[in-house]
Amino acid sequence: MISAYTGTAVQAAEKPLLEAGVDLMARAAYGLANAVLWRLRTSGRVYGSSVALLIGPGNNGADALYAGELLSRRGVRTTAVLGSERVHGPAFAAFQAAGGTVVRLAERGVRDSASLVAQADLVVDGLLGTGARGGLRDAVADLVAALCEIGGLQVIACDLPSGVNADTGEVSGVVLSAIETVTFGGIKAGLLLPPGEGFAGDISYVDLDLSLPAAALERLDQDDLLRHWPRPGRSDHKYSRGVLGVVAGSTAYPGAAQLALHGALAAGTAMIRYLGPATLRAGGLPPEVVPGASTVAANRVQAWLVGPGVSDDAEQERRCLDAINSGLPVLADAGALPLLPERVGPQVVITPHAGELAALLSRRGHPTVRADVERSALEHARLAAQLTGATVLLKGATIVVVSPQGEVHSQSEGTPWLATAGSGDVLAGILGALLAAGVAPPLAAAMAASVHGRAGVLASGGGPMTASGIAEAVPQVLRELFEGID
Numbered sequence: 001m002i003s004a005y006t007g008t009a010v011q012a013a014e015k016p017l018l019e020a021g022v023d024l025m026a027r028a029a030y031g032l033a034n035a036v037l038w039r040l041r042t043s044g045r046v047y048g049s050s051v052a053l054l055i056g057p058g059n060n061g062a063d064a065l066y067a068g069e070l071l072s073r074r075g076v077r078t079t080a081v082l083g084s085e086r087v088h089g090p091a092f093a094a095f096q097a098a099g100g101t102v103v104r105l106a107e108r109g110v111r112d113s114a115s116l117v118a119q120a121d122l123v124v125d126g127l128l129g130t131g132a133r134g135g136l137r138d139a140v141a142d143l144v145a146a147l148c149e150i151g152g153l154q155v156i157a158c159d160l161p162s163g164v165n166a167d168t169g170e171v172s173g174v175v176l177s178a179i180e181t182v183t184f185g186g187i188k189a190g191l192l193l194p195p196g197e198g199f200a201g202d203i204s205y206v207d208l209d210l211s212l213p214a215a216a217l218e219r220l221d222q223d224d225l226l227r228h229w230p231r232p233g234r235s236d237h238k239y240s241r242g243v244l245g246v247v248a249g250s251t252a253y254p255g256a257a258q259l260a261l262h263g264a265l266a267a268g269t270a271m272i273r274y275l276g277p278a279t280l281r282a283g284g285l286p287p288e289v290v291p292g293a294s295t296v297a298a299n300r301v302q303a304w305l306v307g308p309g310v311s312d313d314a315e316q317e318r319r320c321l322d323a324i325n326s327g328l329p330v331l332a333d334a335g336a337l338p339l340l341p342e343r344v345g346p347q348v349v350i351t352p353h354a355g356e357l358a359a360l361l362s363r364r365g366h367p368t369v370r371a372d373v374e375r376s377a378l379e380h381a382r383l384a385a386q387l388t389g390a391t392v393l394l395k396g397a398t399i400v401v402v403s404p405q406g407e408v409h410s411q412s413e414g415t416p417w418l419a420t421a422g423s424g425d426v427l428a429g430i431l432g433a434l435l436a437a438g439v440a441p442p443l444a445a446a447m448a449a450s451v452h453g454r455a456g457v458l459a460s461g462g463g464p465m466t467a468s469g470i471a472e473a474v475p476q477v478l479r480e481l482f483e484g485i486d
């Protein structure tokens with residue numbers, strides 16, 4: 001499990017150590033300098049290479065300056081570009097004493113400073129850290145905009161990319177995209193949330209031995225999947241492993257039902273009862289799927305998956321609503337989202353994409369558009385969980401899961417190739433399988449997101465794939481996970 005924290009929590013945890021005289025900044029700077037040295041070494045040479053350091057007014061800038069001091073002492077040509085009048089005095093003095101060059105943005109101007117920075121082998125972004133309020137401003141923002149336009153820079157972010165909110169991953173204004181972020185004391189939640197994660201590159205962690213509170217966000221890893229993924233025991237039979245009821249598809253969208261069923265079967269559901277249009281029941285179902293009784297109440301299942309491909313079909317919509325109101329664990333996706341009652345119980349999971357979440361919030365008196373959700377995914381997913389009472393899985397390159405109790409997960413194992421029609425239906429199938437097997441909704445949502453992403457990577461192999469291909473890859477992902485386990 002990867003745990004991440006708010007910037008405030010990390011700062012609070014630093015406080016007692018700082019009061020006891022522990023030089024945390026020296027440890028942070030040492031970690032940052034080592035990351036830079038490693039990059040320089042792997043791309044050629046350390047001695048005589050050049051590093052530009054973008055320096056802000058606070059301790060984030062100080063970390064970068066102290067790292068610059070260490071780099072200068074190793075023979076790296078370092079240039080600190082001071083973004084503001086204010087700078088951490090002792091760090092600045094140490095940097096200068098080690099022979100670093102200083103450039104003041106206010107004197108050198110944006111264009112000159114940008115071309116100077118762009119010539120460096122590596123750039124360290126030490127403009128803003130956990131003390132930031134909002135994004136980069138004024139000439140510093142212009143400098144970063146100019147650097148983004150030049151492009152192709154190898155940037156290492158100090159603690160977090162400047163302009164990314166440490167707690168929420170929100171991005172304000174321009175941000176330099178990093179190849180690596182070296183983060184101190186605790187991984188900041190904003191580094192694992194969209195859109196901030198997209199700017200962070202690889203995340204390296206420098207431990208400062210802090211006593212941290214409960215995590216603000218958790219990300220499952222391979223061990224968590226292995227520990228929690230349901231596997232049949234010797235005495236299990238097809239009913240005891242959990243039966244999933246599926247309400248999916250319509251005459252207009254038969255494929256969505258197929259993909260959701262395929263996803264659920266691939267993820268290990270041993271028994272599925274399907275409710276849908278006669279045309280689909282008559283011949284289009286996978287052979288393993290059992291046609292269910294026509295009403296929700298007449299089917300014995302352990303969980304429901306409702307909504308994929310449900311459109312303009314009163315009978316299917318009735319079934320979706322009955323399943324949502326059944327009190328059983330239920331995943332409501334796509335066509336079931338507009339049918340969601342005002343409040344539901346914590347056994348319900350909803351799986352909107354950004355546009356669907358915006359529509360859901362707007363229907364509940366919070367006018368929202370897709371771009372709002374994309375800008376601050378966590379905030380909107382959290383609001384939806386509070387308003388509906390459901391666990392919310394917000395789809396995207398980084399998937400965010402928020403439970404009505406406020407637990408937050410994020411998963412990002414996927415590949416951009418996953419953005420293909422039907423991909424979400426397969427995800428729904430995987431999640432439905434986990435709910436039917438009795439996995440608690442927030443954990444099920446995070447596990448499904450993880451396995452869906454892994455299956456996408458496997459199916460893609462670096463190139464295009466189909467949603468069916470994602471489902472086909474799921475058993476292989478699970479086989480690799482279970483390898484060596486009895």
Ligand SMILES: NC(=O)C1=CN([C@@H]2O[C@H](COP(=O)(O)OP(=O)(O)OC[C@H]3O[C@@H](n4cnc5c(N)ncnc54)[C@H](OP(=O)(O)O)[C@@H]3O)[C@@H](O)[C@H]2O)[C@H](O)CC1
Pocket residue numbers: 014018024025028056057058059060061063127128129130131132133134135136137158159160184185
């Ligand atoms: N304390 C330690 O020993 C350690 C700190 N670490 C590093 O410290 C930063 C957090 O440092 P902090 O000084 O609290 O914050 P910042 O460096 O992010 O900078 C805050 C200063 O910047 C000004 N500010 C705030 N927002 C903006 C903005 N949008 N544009 C321009 N300037 C801004 C703010 O000034 P105000 O007076 O206006 O509030 C602050 O002066 C942390 O990220 C680590 O890198 C290490 O972890 C080691 C231990």
Ligand SMILES: [K+]
Pocket residue numbers: 060125126127128129157158159160161162
């Ligand atoms: K930074």
